[in-house]
Amino acid sequence: MSNPRQHYPTVVIGGGPAGLTAAYVLSKENQAAVVLEKADRVGGISRTETYKGYRFDIGGHRFFTKVEIVKKLWYEVLGKEFIRVPRLSRIYYDGKFFNYPLEPFDALSKLGIFNSFQILTSYLKIKLNPLPSENNLEEWVTNRFGKQLYRTFFKTYTEKVWGIPCTQIQADWAAQRIKGLSLKKAVLNALFKVNNTKTLIKEFDYPILGPGMMWERFQERLNEKGSPVHLHTNVIRIERSDNRITKVIAEQDGQLKQFTGDQFISSMPVSALLKRLSPAPPDEVLAAAHGLKYRDFMIVSLIIDQPKLFPDNWIYIHSPEFKVGRIQNFKNWSPAMVPDPQKTCLGMEYFCSEGDELWEMAEADLIKLASREVVELGLVDNLELIKDGTVIRQYKAYPVYDGEYRQHLKVLQDYLSTFENLQTVGRNGMHRYNNQDHSMLTGILAAKNILGENHDLWDVNTERSYHEDFMKKPTENSAAKLPSAAVA
Incomplete structure (x- = not known):
């Protein structure tokens, strides 16, 4: 190893809503943690990306919940940096726009x-x-x-x-x-x-600079409280001894680092977690991990030289002749998402799977596809108005509920329950298609378990x-x- 071992009472794998929330709840009780995040920013699929000053979500993320403990955390961390946004969306089907609902x-x-x-x-x-x-x-x-x-x-x-x-x-x-x-x-x-x-x-509530603003505030508070958040930190091995996790080996800036802890919380895809365990789990567990499937996601953000296009926050595209699935109008979520008030930024969302034809398209071709489709939909008058664009690919955005997932997940859940000091949280950590508030709730309950309570995270509704x-x-x-x- 290139550096001394770092020890923390709790090691958290993944800096999305669930992992950050778990670490934050622990920090409020003076329980230090370390958060290991593979990406260059926190938030996971709830992050906010930037391009030439334009800010955009990986899909729209409303802040609305009836889970009071989550709502309290939102306001505690972000406070007055929320704005209230009117909700408007439509469905495009068979050449017509239907009000939605x-x-x-x-x-x-x-x-x-x-x-x-x-x-x-x-x-x-x-x-x-x-x-x-x-x-x-x-x-x-x-x-x-x-x-x-x-x-x-x-x-x-x-x-x-x-x-x-x-x-x-x-x-x-x-x-x-x-x-x-x-x-x-x-x-x-x-x-x-x-x-x-x-x-x-x-x-609904919405952070004025996008949902990533929330998770960046969590990151700041954790760093201030002595619970560091490490970005660009890719977990490559998770070592175990019998029924306890002992350490995490991660690559950071080309160097290997090891993190030991008493407790471990993971929001990385549960299938990836099992594949990184050392010694390896039994063959039937690995087979179940390989059996879980995910759907990937791409957003093509287009910068349009026009101040107003349509009033919706987002539009669903049901007609099969278009590949785009949903269109976000980020200026209608928050005007601050767009640095130039004379322009508009649209997010053309494409659902795909890693390796398929759409996923493998070059960025320039994807921008051409998105530009052509938004004009054919009648949402932009002509191609000349589209001045720029960029593409973000999101791996494992959605856990797939196919005919085999339940039996595979049961095998993994039963195996994970044998560990004394490991909890999995969040959408990918539990292979559940939940929203950010429920991901946060699993993080809260995982932290409370470490603090002495007894909650079954799999019972989160x-x-x-x-x-x-x-x-x-x-x-x-x-x-x-x-x-x-x-x-x-």
Whole structure:
């Protein structure tokens, strides 16, 4: 080793929301930790990237939660640097923009009488004769909305996001992300205002310089409290002795460093964690780790020479003829994200898998593709207005809920439970498609476990509280909503 061993009471692998939160909670109790982050900045998929002064998210990240302990931390760390942002988004489908959440009369008028009739009859048919099983997303959604509405507003976008047929996506993903929905509830809500669903989120908090601002503040506070955050630090080996982790070996600026600790918390992809253990886990555990799949993500940020383009924060692109899945208008999240008020920065989001044709495209070709698509969508008048662009690739953005993931994850979970001093947290640490507040909650509970409490992190309720429902009433704030089937 090129340097002496560094020892901390707790070693945290990963500087995303979960890892930073765990270290921060410990630091408040005067328990030192060290955070090891592979990237050049903190925040993970919730970070904010910069390009020539333009700031952009890796997908939009609203700050809204009903998890009070998380909300308290947000305000404690960021305080008055939040702004309130009105929420506006639409769905592009079949050449038309639909209000989102769907408004019944807006949707029906744009779908036309024939399509609307098909949706209604399809719904009545499935209610009279429901599918006998709900093993995959297609069956789950069809039983609640009918085949026609599933095909119209679920199937294309969902398969664009995940890159596999809806029949290969497990129903528990739908139950987690599209919770408590039915067409009957939506119609009753629209016609008679008898909906009991939760209030639609009409506005949300947002750090004035993007979500990365939050995690940079966490980083600053941890460094001040003697819990350093090391960037450019790639964990390459995690050593164990029997049922205890003993040390982490990481590469930092071309040098190998080792970190020992009494407790270890990891938010790195759980499959990667198992592959880096030394001695290696049993063969069946490694096989399960190799069996977990992920979906990758790219954002092509385009700088447009126009002060205003469209009012939405983001737009979902459901039509299959376009490769782009979602478009962010960062100026509408916060004007401070764009350094020149006469210009606009759009984030063209592409869902892909490492090694596929889209992922392997050269940056210049991706910028050309995104530029062509945004003009063809009618959101930018002509190509001459697009002055610049850049590409960010995000590995392992989404854990995939395919037909085998549950059995693989159970093997890994059972094996990890045998370690006395290791906890996994966050989206990738637990292979759960959760949001940043639930990732933070796992970090909080992991820290509390180290401080003497006893929480099962796997019981954190990812279905908790605020997933908006199917359709909104035209004149009311309370709503039932049809989610676009995979919001980051």
